[in-house]
Amino acid sequence: MKIEVLSEFSYLIRFPGDKTNLPEPTALGIAAQLIRDAFDEDWVEVVPVFADLLVTLSANAFTDGKDPQTVISACLDRLERQGGAQIEPRMIEVPACYDEEFADDLAEIAEKGGMTVNEAVNLHAGQTYKVYAMGFCAGFGYMGDVPDPLRQPRRSSPRTRIPVGSIAIADFMTAVYPLAMPGGWHIIGRCPVPFFNPDDQHNPTLLRAGDLLRFQPIDKDEFHRLQAKWQQ
Amino acid sequence: MATVTITRADFFASIQDLGRRRTQHMGLAQSGVADEYSFFRANYLAGNTVTTPVIEIISGLFSVTTDSPVTMALAGADMSARANNAPLSPWQSFVLMPGKVLELKNSTGDGIFSYLAVKGGFDIPLCFNSASTVARENLGGHQGRKLGVGDQLTTILERPLCPTLATPPDQIPQFGKPITLRLMPGYDHDRFPEDSKALLFSREYTVSTKMDRTGIRLDGPPVVWGQGDILSKPVALGVVQITNDGTPVVLLRERQSTGGYPMMGVVSHLDLFKLVQAFPGTPVRFVPADPARLRRELIRFYSFWGLV
Numbered sequence: 001m002k003i004e005v006l007s008e009f010s011y012l013i014r015f016p017g018d019k020t021n022l023p024e025p026t027a028l029g030i031a032a033q034l035i036r037d038a039f040d041e042d043w044v045e046v047v048p049v050f051a052d053l054l055v056t057l058s059a060n061a062f063t064d065g066k067d068p069q070t071v072i073s074a075c076l077d078r079l080e081r082q083g084g085a086q087i088e089p090r091m092i093e094v095p096a097c098y099d100e101e102f103a104d105d106l107a108e109i110a111e112k113g114g115m116t117v118n119e120a121v122n123l124h125a126g127q128t129y130k131v132y133a134m135g136f137c138a139g140f141g142y143m144g145d146v147p148d149p150l151r152q153p154r155r156s157s158p159r160t161r162i163p164v165g166s167i168a169i170a171d172f173m174t175a176v177y178p179l180a181m182p183g184g185w186h187i188i189g190r191c192p193v194p195f196f197n198p199d200d201q202h203n204p205t206l207l208r209a210g211d212l213l214r215f216q217p218i219d220k221d222e223f224h225r226l227q228a229k230w231q232q
Numbered sequence: 233m234a235t236v237t238i239t240r241a242d243f244f245a246s247i248q249d250l251g252r253r254r255t256q257h258m259g260l261a262q263s264g265v266a267d268e269y270s271f272f273r274a275n276y277l278a279g280n281t282v283t284t285p286v287i288e289i290i291s292g293l294f295s296v297t298t299d300s301p302v303t304m305a306l307a308g309a310d311m312s313a314r315a316n317n318a319p320l321s322p323w324q325s326f327v328l329m330p331g332k333v334l335e336l337k338n339s340t341g342d343g344i345f346s347y348l349a350v351k352g353g354f355d356i357p358l359c360f361n362s363a364s365t366v367a368r369e370n371l372g373g374h375q376g377r378k379l380g381v382g383d384q385l386t387t388i389l390e391r392p393l394c395p396t397l398a399t400p401p402d403q404i405p406q407f408g409k410p411i412t413l414r415l416m417p418g419y420d421h422d423r424f425p426e427d428s429k430a431l432l433f434s435r436e437y438t439v440s441t442k443m444d445r446t447g448i449r450l451d452g453p454p455v456v457w458g459q460g461d462i463l464s465k466p467v468a469l470g471v472v473q474i475t476n477d478g479t480p481v482v483l484l485r486e487r488q489s490t491g492g493y494p495m496m497g498v499v500s501h502l503d504l505f506k507l508v509q510a511f512p513g514t515p516v517r518f519v520p521a522d523p524a525r526l527r528r529e530l531i532r533f534y535s536f537w538g539l540v
Contacts, residue, residue: 007419007498008527019463032257038305047257047466049490054256054466059531059540133257133464135490138369141259142490147264178259198371201360205258229277 001075005016008052009044009062013053019172022144023051025082025132026089027079029210034051034075039068048128049133050142083115089130089212094176094191095117096125096215097223102190102200104156109169109186113149123147124167129174131211139178139196141207146174158184165191167215189215189228192227234300234383236350236393237367238383239333242293246365247356247373247385249285249510250278255360256489262469263364263372264485266445267345269405270360272537274347275287277305277325279394282537284353285363285407287379289346290445298328303351307399309407309509311336322346323399343371343407343509343527351404352389366486407509411439413470413482414503414521418455419465419495424474426456432472432496437480437509438517445486448507450516454478464492470499500526502533 001048006012013031015023028048035055035201042061047054061068098106098121110120128144136142146169152169159182162168165175168185177183178196195206207213238245248271251264265271267286272282279379292311305325306313313320328334335347355375356363365373374383419427435518437452455478467473471483473493482499499507500521507516533539 004418005523007416007468007523008468008530010498012466014417017310017460022463044253045256046261047489049466050463052463052465054468056468059534062527063540081340133258133466133490135464135466136488138257138258138260138371174489198359198369202261204325204360209257 003072003076005069009059010047010054010056011069011071011134013055013076015051015053016059018152019049024134025130025210026054026087029089029208031076031079032209033224035072038071038075040211047205049135051091057232072208078119089210090208091212091214092206093214093216094193094206094219095222095226096189096191097218097220098125098189099220099223100167101190102223105186106188107157109150115149120150120188121203124149124169125172125215125217128215130171131207134209136206136208137179138198139205139207139211140175143174143213152186154184155186158182162187163190165195167191190223192223193230233355233390234298234302234387236298236302236354236385236387238294238379238381238385239297240293240295241379241381241383243291245289245294245379246284246367247289247354247379248288248365249361249363250283251364251485252360252362256466259489260360261366261369261487261489262296262464262485263366263382265345265347267308267347267485267505269493270345270347272404273323273399274305274307274349276302276383277307277323277397277399278349279325279397280353282539285356287348289336291344292322292336292339292346295333295504296328297333298330300330301441302328302387303394303396304328304334304348305397306346307349308346310340311346312340313340322441323404325464327393327396333340339511341408341511342499344511347484350387351392351394352387353387369488370440371475373426395407405506405509407506408511408513408514409470410517411503411506411510412517412519414500414526415433415497415518416500416521416526417497419471419497420462421495421497423459424496425456425458428457431455432480432522434519435459439510439512439516441512441515443512445484447483447487450480450482452480453502455465455480459494462492462494464490465495467491468498470504471503472499484508502526
Protein backbone atom coordinates (compact mmCIF):
# COMPACT_ATOMS: atom_id res chain seq x y z
CA MET A 1 0.00 0.00 0.00
CA LYS A 2 1.18 3.45 -0.89
CA ILE A 3 0.16 6.71 0.79
CA GLU A 4 0.13 9.81 -1.41
CA VAL A 5 -0.40 13.38 -0.30
CA LEU A 6 -3.31 14.43 -2.50
CA SER A 7 -4.14 17.97 -1.40
CA GLU A 8 -3.99 20.30 1.60
CA PHE A 9 -5.93 17.98 3.90
CA SER A 10 -6.27 14.78 1.84
CA TYR A 11 -4.36 11.56 1.24
CA LEU A 12 -4.91 8.79 -1.29
CA ILE A 13 -4.00 5.26 -0.20
CA ARG A 14 -3.45 2.95 -3.15
CA PHE A 15 -3.92 -0.77 -2.62
CA PRO A 16 -2.17 -3.10 -5.07
CA GLY A 17 -4.53 -4.42 -7.74
CA ASP A 18 -6.22 -3.61 -11.01
CA LYS A 19 -9.47 -4.27 -12.83
CA THR A 20 -8.78 -7.97 -13.27
CA ASN A 21 -7.28 -8.46 -9.83
CA LEU A 22 -9.04 -6.21 -7.34
CA PRO A 23 -7.98 -6.00 -3.70
CA GLU A 24 -10.40 -7.47 -1.17
CA PRO A 25 -12.96 -4.75 -0.35
CA THR A 26 -12.99 -5.95 3.26
CA ALA A 27 -9.31 -4.94 3.52
CA LEU A 28 -10.15 -1.40 2.41
CA GLY A 29 -13.16 -1.39 4.74
CA ILE A 30 -11.03 -2.40 7.73
CA ALA A 31 -8.35 0.17 6.84
CA ALA A 32 -11.10 2.80 6.62
CA GLN A 33 -12.39 1.92 10.09
CA LEU A 34 -8.91 1.88 11.65
CA ILE A 35 -8.25 5.35 10.22
CA ARG A 36 -11.61 6.72 11.42
CA ASP A 37 -10.95 5.39 14.91
CA ALA A 38 -7.40 6.79 14.96
CA PHE A 39 -8.45 10.32 13.99
CA ASP A 40 -11.65 10.39 16.05
CA GLU A 41 -13.01 13.97 15.69
CA ASP A 42 -10.51 14.93 13.01
CA TRP A 43 -11.59 12.81 10.04
CA VAL A 44 -13.85 14.44 7.49
CA GLU A 45 -14.11 11.75 4.78
CA VAL A 46 -12.73 8.21 4.54
CA VAL A 47 -13.92 6.77 1.23
CA PRO A 48 -12.91 3.32 -0.07
CA VAL A 49 -13.47 2.90 -3.83
CA PHE A 50 -12.20 -0.27 -5.57
CA ALA A 51 -8.42 -0.07 -5.03
CA ASP A 52 -8.14 3.43 -3.53
CA LEU A 53 -8.95 4.94 -0.17
CA LEU A 54 -9.46 8.71 0.10
CA VAL A 55 -8.75 10.21 3.52
CA THR A 56 -9.70 13.84 4.13
CA LEU A 57 -8.92 15.31 7.55
CA SER A 58 -9.81 18.54 9.32
CA ALA A 59 -7.36 21.45 9.60
CA ASN A 60 -6.96 20.53 13.28
CA ALA A 61 -5.34 17.22 12.31
CA PHE A 62 -2.34 19.21 10.99
CA THR A 63 -1.85 21.85 13.70
CA ASP A 64 0.69 21.80 16.56
CA GLY A 65 3.25 19.86 14.53
CA LYS A 66 1.06 16.78 14.17
CA ASP A 67 1.91 14.46 11.26
CA PRO A 68 -1.20 12.55 10.17
CA GLN A 69 0.73 10.51 7.61
CA THR A 70 2.53 8.58 10.36
CA VAL A 71 -0.85 7.84 11.97
CA ILE A 72 -2.20 6.52 8.65
CA SER A 73 0.96 4.42 8.18
CA ALA A 74 0.48 2.89 11.62
CA CYS A 75 -3.14 1.99 10.71
CA LEU A 76 -1.98 0.28 7.51
CA ASP A 77 0.73 -1.59 9.43
CA ARG A 78 -1.93 -2.86 11.83
CA LEU A 79 -4.05 -3.97 8.88
CA GLU A 80 -1.12 -5.94 7.44
CA ARG A 81 -0.35 -7.55 10.79
CA GLN A 82 -3.92 -8.63 11.52
CA GLY A 83 -4.70 -9.60 7.93
CA GLY A 84 -7.92 -8.52 6.24
CA ALA A 85 -9.30 -12.04 5.94
CA GLN A 86 -9.73 -12.50 9.68
CA ILE A 87 -12.71 -10.20 9.84
CA GLU A 88 -16.01 -11.66 8.66
CA PRO A 89 -17.77 -9.31 6.21
CA ARG A 90 -21.51 -8.64 6.61
CA MET A 91 -23.67 -10.90 4.42
CA ILE A 92 -26.82 -9.24 3.12
CA GLU A 93 -29.61 -11.12 1.32
CA VAL A 94 -32.13 -9.17 -0.70
CA PRO A 95 -35.27 -10.40 -2.48
CA ALA A 96 -35.01 -9.95 -6.23
CA CYS A 97 -37.78 -10.23 -8.82
CA TYR A 98 -36.55 -11.10 -12.31
CA ASP A 99 -40.05 -11.00 -13.88
CA GLU A 100 -40.06 -9.62 -17.43
CA GLU A 101 -42.13 -6.65 -16.25
CA PHE A 102 -39.07 -5.40 -14.34
CA ALA A 103 -36.33 -6.80 -16.57
CA ASP A 104 -36.23 -4.87 -19.86
CA ASP A 105 -32.81 -6.17 -20.88
CA LEU A 106 -32.77 -9.67 -19.40
CA ALA A 107 -33.86 -11.52 -22.55
CA GLU A 108 -31.16 -9.78 -24.60
CA ILE A 109 -28.47 -10.46 -21.99
CA ALA A 110 -29.46 -14.14 -21.89
CA GLU A 111 -29.44 -14.42 -25.67
CA LYS A 112 -26.03 -12.78 -26.02
CA GLY A 113 -24.69 -15.18 -23.39
CA GLY A 114 -26.18 -18.15 -25.26
CA MET A 115 -28.59 -19.26 -22.54
CA THR A 116 -32.24 -19.17 -21.51
CA VAL A 117 -33.67 -16.41 -19.31
CA ASN A 118 -34.00 -18.92 -16.48
CA GLU A 119 -30.35 -19.88 -16.76
CA ALA A 120 -29.36 -16.20 -16.74
CA VAL A 121 -31.41 -15.61 -13.57
CA ASN A 122 -29.89 -18.65 -11.86
CA LEU A 123 -26.42 -17.48 -12.82
CA HIS A 124 -26.97 -13.92 -11.52
CA ALA A 125 -28.69 -15.06 -8.31
CA GLY A 126 -26.22 -17.89 -7.76
CA GLN A 127 -23.31 -15.58 -7.17
CA THR A 128 -22.18 -13.88 -3.95
CA TYR A 129 -21.23 -10.29 -4.74
CA LYS A 130 -18.70 -8.07 -3.01
CA VAL A 131 -19.48 -4.37 -2.57
CA TYR A 132 -16.33 -2.79 -4.04
CA ALA A 133 -17.44 0.82 -3.67
CA MET A 134 -20.32 3.15 -2.91
CA GLY A 135 -20.83 5.98 -5.37
CA PHE A 136 -22.70 7.38 -8.37
CA CYS A 137 -25.60 8.34 -6.09
CA ALA A 138 -26.71 7.89 -2.49
CA GLY A 139 -26.77 4.21 -1.53
CA PHE A 140 -25.53 2.88 -4.89
CA GLY A 141 -23.07 0.00 -4.44
CA TYR A 142 -20.72 -1.17 -7.19
CA MET A 143 -20.76 -4.96 -6.77
CA GLY A 144 -18.92 -7.80 -8.42
CA ASP A 145 -18.10 -10.06 -9.94
CA VAL A 146 -20.85 -10.82 -12.43
CA PRO A 147 -20.35 -14.31 -13.96
CA ASP A 148 -18.58 -14.13 -17.33
CA PRO A 149 -21.48 -15.16 -19.62
CA LEU A 150 -23.62 -12.28 -18.31
CA ARG A 151 -21.03 -9.58 -18.93
CA GLN A 152 -21.90 -6.93 -21.51
CA PRO A 153 -20.60 -3.39 -21.96
CA ARG A 154 -22.90 -0.51 -21.01
CA ARG A 155 -25.76 0.36 -23.33
CA SER A 156 -24.70 2.79 -26.06
CA SER A 157 -27.58 5.14 -25.22
CA PRO A 158 -28.37 5.55 -21.52
CA ARG A 159 -31.99 5.52 -20.34
CA THR A 160 -33.21 8.84 -18.97
CA ARG A 161 -34.95 7.21 -16.02
CA ILE A 162 -34.31 3.88 -14.37
CA PRO A 163 -36.95 3.02 -11.72
CA VAL A 164 -36.11 2.74 -8.02
CA GLY A 165 -34.94 -0.73 -7.05
CA SER A 166 -33.85 -1.77 -10.53
CA ILE A 167 -31.18 -4.49 -10.59
CA ALA A 168 -28.63 -3.64 -13.25
CA ILE A 169 -25.48 -5.13 -14.73
CA ALA A 170 -22.62 -3.67 -16.75
CA ASP A 171 -19.32 -5.36 -17.51
CA PHE A 172 -18.21 -7.23 -14.36
CA MET A 173 -20.44 -5.20 -12.05
CA THR A 174 -23.99 -5.38 -10.75
CA ALA A 175 -25.94 -2.80 -8.73
CA VAL A 176 -29.37 -1.85 -7.43
CA TYR A 177 -30.61 1.71 -8.16
CA PRO A 178 -31.53 3.26 -4.77
CA LEU A 179 -33.20 6.25 -6.48
CA ALA A 180 -34.79 6.76 -9.88
CA MET A 181 -31.83 7.90 -11.98
CA PRO A 182 -30.66 8.09 -15.56
CA GLY A 183 -28.29 5.23 -16.37
CA GLY A 184 -26.67 3.12 -19.03
CA TRP A 185 -26.61 -0.26 -17.29
CA HIS A 186 -28.71 -3.25 -18.38
CA ILE A 187 -31.87 -3.75 -16.31
CA ILE A 188 -32.51 -7.38 -15.34
CA GLY A 189 -34.87 -7.21 -12.33
CA ARG A 190 -36.09 -5.25 -9.35
CA CYS A 191 -35.70 -5.31 -5.55
CA PRO A 192 -38.68 -4.40 -3.34
CA VAL A 193 -36.54 -3.32 -0.37
CA PRO A 194 -35.12 0.22 -0.02
CA PHE A 195 -31.37 0.67 -0.54
CA PHE A 196 -31.43 4.31 0.57
CA ASN A 197 -33.56 5.74 3.36
CA PRO A 198 -32.77 9.38 4.22
CA ASP A 199 -35.13 9.23 7.22
CA ASP A 200 -32.44 7.13 8.92
CA GLN A 201 -29.85 9.85 9.33
CA HIS A 202 -27.26 7.54 10.90
CA ASN A 203 -27.45 4.52 8.59
CA PRO A 204 -29.27 5.67 5.46
CA THR A 205 -27.78 3.05 3.14
CA LEU A 206 -28.41 -0.68 3.12
CA LEU A 207 -24.90 -1.33 1.80
CA ARG A 208 -21.37 -0.45 2.88
CA ALA A 209 -18.19 -1.07 0.95
CA GLY A 210 -16.85 -4.46 2.00
CA ASP A 211 -20.27 -6.12 2.46
CA LEU A 212 -21.28 -9.32 0.69
CA LEU A 213 -24.64 -9.54 -1.05
CA ARG A 214 -26.83 -12.29 -2.46
CA PHE A 215 -30.03 -11.94 -4.50
CA GLN A 216 -32.91 -14.24 -3.47
CA PRO A 217 -35.27 -14.77 -6.45
CA ILE A 218 -38.98 -14.08 -5.74
CA ASP A 219 -42.10 -14.01 -7.94
CA LYS A 220 -44.21 -10.97 -8.76
CA ASP A 221 -46.80 -11.59 -6.01
CA GLU A 222 -44.10 -11.76 -3.39
CA PHE A 223 -42.51 -8.62 -4.87
CA HIS A 224 -45.74 -6.64 -4.51
CA ARG A 225 -46.35 -7.99 -1.00
CA LEU A 226 -42.85 -6.96 0.15
CA GLN A 227 -43.00 -3.62 -1.65
CA ALA A 228 -46.30 -2.78 0.08
CA LYS A 229 -44.75 -3.74 3.41
CA TRP A 230 -41.72 -1.49 2.90
CA GLN A 231 -43.83 1.43 1.72
CA GLN A 232 -45.90 1.46 4.93
CA MET B 233 -39.34 36.28 14.02
CA ALA B 234 -39.35 37.65 10.49
CA THR B 235 -40.64 35.91 7.39
CA VAL B 236 -38.60 36.43 4.25
CA THR B 237 -40.52 35.69 1.05
CA ILE B 238 -38.87 34.88 -2.28
CA THR B 239 -40.45 37.05 -4.99
CA ARG B 240 -38.13 36.22 -7.89
CA ALA B 241 -35.88 33.19 -8.49
CA ASP B 242 -35.16 32.91 -12.21
CA PHE B 243 -32.06 30.76 -12.20
CA PHE B 244 -30.72 28.84 -9.20
CA ALA B 245 -30.77 29.93 -5.58
CA SER B 246 -30.50 27.47 -2.69
CA ILE B 247 -29.81 27.22 1.02
CA GLN B 248 -26.16 26.30 1.64
CA ASP B 249 -23.63 26.02 4.45
CA LEU B 250 -20.23 24.27 4.53
CA GLY B 251 -21.85 21.05 3.32
CA ARG B 252 -21.77 17.52 4.67
CA ARG B 253 -18.98 15.59 6.31
CA ARG B 254 -18.65 11.82 6.63
CA THR B 255 -21.19 10.95 3.95
CA GLN B 256 -19.23 10.28 0.75
CA HIS B 257 -18.56 6.65 1.65
CA MET B 258 -22.36 6.21 1.39
CA GLY B 259 -22.47 7.79 -2.06
CA LEU B 260 -23.98 11.04 -0.79
CA ALA B 261 -22.78 14.34 -2.25
CA GLN B 262 -20.64 16.72 -0.17
CA SER B 263 -22.47 19.89 -1.25
CA GLY B 264 -22.03 23.28 0.42
CA VAL B 265 -21.10 26.78 -0.73
CA ALA B 266 -18.95 27.22 -3.83
CA ASP B 267 -17.10 30.32 -2.54
CA GLU B 268 -16.25 29.98 1.15
CA TYR B 269 -14.63 33.41 1.39
CA SER B 270 -17.78 35.25 0.31
CA PHE B 271 -19.90 32.94 2.49
CA PHE B 272 -17.85 33.62 5.63
CA ARG B 273 -17.81 37.34 4.83
CA ALA B 274 -21.60 37.51 4.39
CA ASN B 275 -22.11 35.89 7.79
CA TYR B 276 -19.48 38.09 9.42
CA LEU B 277 -21.24 41.20 8.09
CA ALA B 278 -24.58 39.91 9.42
CA GLY B 279 -23.09 39.41 12.87
CA ASN B 280 -23.28 35.61 12.64
CA THR B 281 -21.11 32.61 13.35
CA VAL B 282 -19.43 32.40 9.93
CA THR B 283 -20.74 28.89 9.17
CA THR B 284 -24.45 29.86 9.49
CA PRO B 285 -26.61 28.68 6.53
CA VAL B 286 -27.21 31.34 3.85
CA ILE B 287 -28.91 31.70 0.47
CA GLU B 288 -26.46 31.05 -2.37
CA ILE B 289 -27.64 32.80 -5.55
CA ILE B 290 -26.15 31.81 -8.90
CA SER B 291 -26.23 34.50 -11.61
CA GLY B 292 -28.58 36.97 -9.88
CA LEU B 293 -32.19 37.49 -11.02
CA PHE B 294 -33.47 36.97 -7.49
CA SER B 295 -35.49 39.04 -5.04
CA VAL B 296 -36.99 38.84 -1.56
CA THR B 297 -39.27 40.86 0.70
CA THR B 298 -39.77 40.74 4.45
CA ASP B 299 -42.65 41.28 6.89
CA SER B 300 -40.51 42.94 9.57
CA PRO B 301 -37.08 44.62 9.65
CA VAL B 302 -34.16 42.20 9.08
CA THR B 303 -30.43 42.85 9.08
CA MET B 304 -29.08 41.14 5.97
CA ALA B 305 -25.67 41.01 4.32
CA LEU B 306 -24.75 40.50 0.71
CA ALA B 307 -21.30 39.28 -0.37
CA GLY B 308 -19.76 37.76 -3.49
CA ALA B 309 -20.84 38.54 -7.05
CA ASP B 310 -21.98 42.06 -7.89
CA MET B 311 -25.47 41.67 -9.40
CA SER B 312 -26.48 45.36 -9.49
CA ALA B 313 -28.50 44.87 -6.34
CA ARG B 314 -31.10 47.27 -4.97
CA ALA B 315 -32.58 47.32 -1.48
CA ASN B 316 -35.23 49.64 0.00
CA ASN B 317 -35.48 51.41 -3.40
CA ALA B 318 -31.77 52.34 -3.49
CA PRO B 319 -28.69 50.82 -5.13
CA LEU B 320 -26.78 48.40 -2.87
CA SER B 321 -23.16 47.37 -3.38
CA PRO B 322 -22.26 43.90 -2.11
CA TRP B 323 -19.84 43.34 0.79
CA GLN B 324 -21.97 45.16 3.35
CA SER B 325 -24.88 44.57 5.69
CA PHE B 326 -28.09 46.58 5.63
CA VAL B 327 -31.59 46.47 7.10
CA LEU B 328 -34.36 45.41 4.73
CA MET B 329 -37.56 47.19 5.78
CA PRO B 330 -41.02 45.56 5.75
CA GLY B 331 -42.69 45.69 2.37
CA LYS B 332 -39.44 46.73 0.67
CA VAL B 333 -37.56 44.57 -1.82
CA LEU B 334 -34.00 43.29 -2.04
CA GLU B 335 -33.41 42.67 -5.71
CA LEU B 336 -30.42 41.09 -7.48
CA LYS B 337 -30.44 41.86 -11.17
CA ASN B 338 -28.14 40.95 -14.01
CA SER B 339 -24.50 40.27 -13.64
CA THR B 340 -22.04 43.12 -13.94
CA GLY B 341 -19.35 40.63 -15.01
CA ASP B 342 -17.93 40.75 -11.47
CA GLY B 343 -18.61 37.27 -10.09
CA ILE B 344 -21.32 34.60 -10.39
CA PHE B 345 -22.14 33.40 -6.86
CA SER B 346 -23.77 35.83 -4.38
CA TYR B 347 -24.37 35.06 -0.70
CA LEU B 348 -27.28 36.47 1.29
CA ALA B 349 -27.06 36.10 5.07
CA VAL B 350 -29.63 37.19 7.65
CA LYS B 351 -28.86 38.01 11.27
CA GLY B 352 -29.11 34.77 13.26
CA GLY B 353 -29.78 32.64 10.19
CA PHE B 354 -32.87 30.99 8.73
CA ASP B 355 -34.75 28.20 10.46
CA ILE B 356 -33.70 25.25 8.28
CA PRO B 357 -33.79 21.60 9.41
CA LEU B 358 -30.46 19.80 9.18
CA CYS B 359 -30.06 16.83 6.86
CA PHE B 360 -26.95 14.72 7.50
CA ASN B 361 -25.82 17.49 9.88
CA SER B 362 -25.89 20.15 7.17
CA ALA B 363 -28.42 22.69 5.89
CA SER B 364 -27.03 22.39 2.35
CA THR B 365 -29.40 21.64 -0.50
CA VAL B 366 -28.67 18.75 -2.87
CA ALA B 367 -31.29 19.11 -5.58
CA ARG B 368 -30.44 15.82 -7.30
CA GLU B 369 -31.01 13.91 -4.06
CA ASN B 370 -34.12 15.99 -3.20
CA LEU B 371 -32.54 16.50 0.21
CA GLY B 372 -31.48 19.32 2.49
CA GLY B 373 -32.08 23.06 2.44
CA HIS B 374 -35.63 24.23 1.87
CA GLN B 375 -37.70 21.11 1.04
CA GLY B 376 -34.75 19.49 -0.75
CA ARG B 377 -34.88 21.83 -3.71
CA LYS B 378 -33.83 25.18 -5.13
CA LEU B 379 -35.77 28.21 -3.92
CA GLY B 380 -38.82 29.31 -5.90
CA VAL B 381 -41.20 32.24 -6.00
CA GLY B 382 -43.51 32.23 -2.99
CA ASP B 383 -41.18 30.22 -0.73
CA GLN B 384 -41.12 31.60 2.79
CA LEU B 385 -38.12 31.36 5.11
CA THR B 386 -38.35 32.31 8.75
CA THR B 387 -35.51 33.76 10.78
CA ILE B 388 -34.40 31.98 13.93
CA LEU B 389 -34.25 35.21 15.94
CA GLU B 390 -37.39 36.98 17.10
CA ARG B 391 -35.78 40.34 16.20
CA PRO B 392 -33.10 39.61 13.58
CA LEU B 393 -31.33 42.96 13.88
CA CYS B 394 -27.79 44.11 14.59
CA PRO B 395 -25.54 47.07 13.64
CA THR B 396 -24.57 47.11 9.96
CA LEU B 397 -20.99 46.77 8.73
CA ALA B 398 -19.00 47.38 5.57
CA THR B 399 -15.94 45.49 4.26
CA PRO B 400 -12.59 47.32 3.98
CA PRO B 401 -11.79 47.75 0.25
CA ASP B 402 -8.54 45.77 0.52
CA GLN B 403 -10.54 42.73 1.67
CA ILE B 404 -12.92 42.76 -1.29
CA PRO B 405 -11.74 40.28 -3.95
CA GLN B 406 -11.66 41.35 -7.59
CA PHE B 407 -13.39 38.75 -9.73
CA GLY B 408 -13.21 38.75 -13.52
CA LYS B 409 -9.42 38.68 -13.77
CA PRO B 410 -7.35 35.90 -15.41
CA ILE B 411 -6.90 33.01 -12.99
CA THR B 412 -3.91 30.91 -12.03
CA LEU B 413 -4.90 27.56 -10.56
CA ARG B 414 -2.29 25.95 -8.36
CA LEU B 415 -2.58 22.22 -9.05
CA MET B 416 -1.20 19.54 -6.75
CA PRO B 417 -0.28 16.73 -9.17
CA GLY B 418 -1.75 13.40 -8.10
CA TYR B 419 -4.11 10.52 -8.92
CA ASP B 420 -3.24 9.48 -12.52
CA HIS B 421 -0.87 12.42 -13.20
CA ASP B 422 2.25 10.28 -13.50
CA ARG B 423 0.59 7.95 -16.02
CA PHE B 424 -0.37 10.71 -18.48
CA PRO B 425 1.93 11.04 -21.53
CA GLU B 426 4.68 13.66 -20.98
CA ASP B 427 3.21 15.80 -23.79
CA SER B 428 -0.18 15.92 -22.09
CA LYS B 429 1.25 17.02 -18.75
CA ALA B 430 3.38 19.67 -20.43
CA LEU B 431 0.35 20.92 -22.36
CA LEU B 432 -1.85 21.34 -19.29
CA PHE B 433 0.83 23.32 -17.46
CA SER B 434 1.87 25.52 -20.38
CA ARG B 435 -1.21 26.44 -22.40
CA GLU B 436 -4.05 28.81 -21.64
CA TYR B 437 -7.53 27.45 -20.99
CA THR B 438 -10.74 29.40 -20.59
CA VAL B 439 -13.80 28.91 -18.40
CA SER B 440 -16.56 27.44 -20.60
CA THR B 441 -20.30 27.98 -20.38
CA LYS B 442 -20.67 24.45 -19.02
CA MET B 443 -20.55 25.09 -15.30
CA ASP B 444 -22.77 24.32 -12.33
CA ARG B 445 -22.42 23.24 -8.72
CA THR B 446 -20.96 19.87 -9.77
CA GLY B 447 -18.08 21.20 -11.84
CA ILE B 448 -16.61 23.59 -14.39
CA ARG B 449 -15.46 22.49 -17.85
CA LEU B 450 -12.55 24.34 -19.39
CA ASP B 451 -12.09 25.11 -23.08
CA GLY B 452 -8.63 24.74 -24.59
CA PRO B 453 -6.23 22.27 -26.15
CA PRO B 454 -7.38 18.68 -25.45
CA VAL B 455 -5.32 16.69 -22.96
CA VAL B 456 -4.71 13.19 -24.32
CA TRP B 457 -4.89 10.17 -21.98
CA GLY B 458 -4.80 7.44 -24.59
CA GLN B 459 -4.74 4.44 -22.23
CA GLY B 460 -8.29 3.13 -22.13
CA ASP B 461 -10.64 2.72 -19.19
CA ILE B 462 -9.45 2.86 -15.60
CA LEU B 463 -10.97 1.84 -12.29
CA SER B 464 -13.18 4.43 -10.60
CA LYS B 465 -11.58 6.30 -7.74
CA PRO B 466 -12.82 8.40 -4.82
CA VAL B 467 -12.98 12.06 -5.89
CA ALA B 468 -11.65 14.86 -3.69
CA LEU B 469 -12.98 18.42 -3.93
CA GLY B 470 -11.14 20.30 -6.69
CA VAL B 471 -10.05 17.28 -8.75
CA VAL B 472 -9.14 17.99 -12.37
CA GLN B 473 -10.52 15.09 -14.39
CA ILE B 474 -9.93 14.66 -18.12
CA THR B 475 -12.96 13.48 -20.08
CA ASN B 476 -12.76 11.18 -23.12
CA ASP B 477 -12.52 14.14 -25.50
CA GLY B 478 -9.60 15.63 -23.52
CA THR B 479 -11.58 18.34 -21.71
CA PRO B 480 -10.30 19.28 -18.23
CA VAL B 481 -13.16 19.51 -15.71
CA VAL B 482 -12.65 20.92 -12.22
CA LEU B 483 -15.01 19.12 -9.85
CA LEU B 484 -16.85 21.08 -7.17
CA ARG B 485 -18.93 20.39 -4.08
CA GLU B 486 -21.88 18.69 -5.74
CA ARG B 487 -19.69 16.20 -7.66
CA GLN B 488 -20.33 12.47 -7.41
CA SER B 489 -18.20 10.76 -4.78
CA THR B 490 -16.58 8.41 -7.33
CA GLY B 491 -15.18 9.10 -10.79
CA GLY B 492 -13.96 6.91 -13.62
CA TYR B 493 -12.13 9.46 -15.77
CA PRO B 494 -8.36 9.87 -15.43
CA MET B 495 -7.45 12.68 -13.03
CA MET B 496 -4.48 15.08 -13.06
CA GLY B 497 -4.54 16.17 -9.44
CA VAL B 498 -6.29 18.59 -7.12
CA VAL B 499 -6.67 22.38 -7.38
CA SER B 500 -5.74 24.54 -4.38
CA HIS B 501 -8.83 24.88 -2.17
CA LEU B 502 -8.47 28.67 -1.99
CA ASP B 503 -8.13 28.99 -5.78
CA LEU B 504 -11.50 27.27 -6.26
CA PHE B 505 -13.24 30.31 -4.75
CA LYS B 506 -11.81 32.47 -7.59
CA LEU B 507 -12.57 29.89 -10.26
CA VAL B 508 -16.27 29.57 -9.38
CA GLN B 509 -16.67 33.35 -9.60
CA ALA B 510 -15.10 33.49 -13.10
CA PHE B 511 -17.21 34.21 -16.16
CA PRO B 512 -17.13 32.03 -19.28
CA GLY B 513 -14.16 33.16 -21.35
CA THR B 514 -11.94 33.97 -18.34
CA PRO B 515 -8.35 32.78 -19.02
CA VAL B 516 -7.11 29.98 -16.74
CA ARG B 517 -3.57 28.72 -16.31
CA PHE B 518 -2.36 25.75 -14.26
CA VAL B 519 0.86 25.80 -12.25
CA PRO B 520 2.17 22.84 -10.25
CA ALA B 521 2.08 23.40 -6.50
CA ASP B 522 3.33 21.85 -3.29
CA PRO B 523 0.60 20.59 -0.90
CA ALA B 524 2.57 21.50 2.25
CA ARG B 525 2.76 25.16 1.26
CA LEU B 526 -0.89 25.32 0.27
CA ARG B 527 -1.83 23.60 3.53
CA ARG B 528 -0.13 26.33 5.59
CA GLU B 529 -1.98 28.95 3.56
CA LEU B 530 -5.34 27.19 4.02
CA ILE B 531 -4.82 26.79 7.77
CA ARG B 532 -4.10 30.55 7.96
CA PHE B 533 -7.36 31.18 6.08
CA TYR B 534 -9.42 29.08 8.49
CA SER B 535 -7.61 30.60 11.50
CA PHE B 536 -8.55 34.08 10.24
CA TRP B 537 -12.21 33.04 10.36
CA GLY B 538 -11.81 31.40 13.76
CA LEU B 539 -12.34 27.87 12.49
CA VAL B 540 -9.01 26.30 13.56
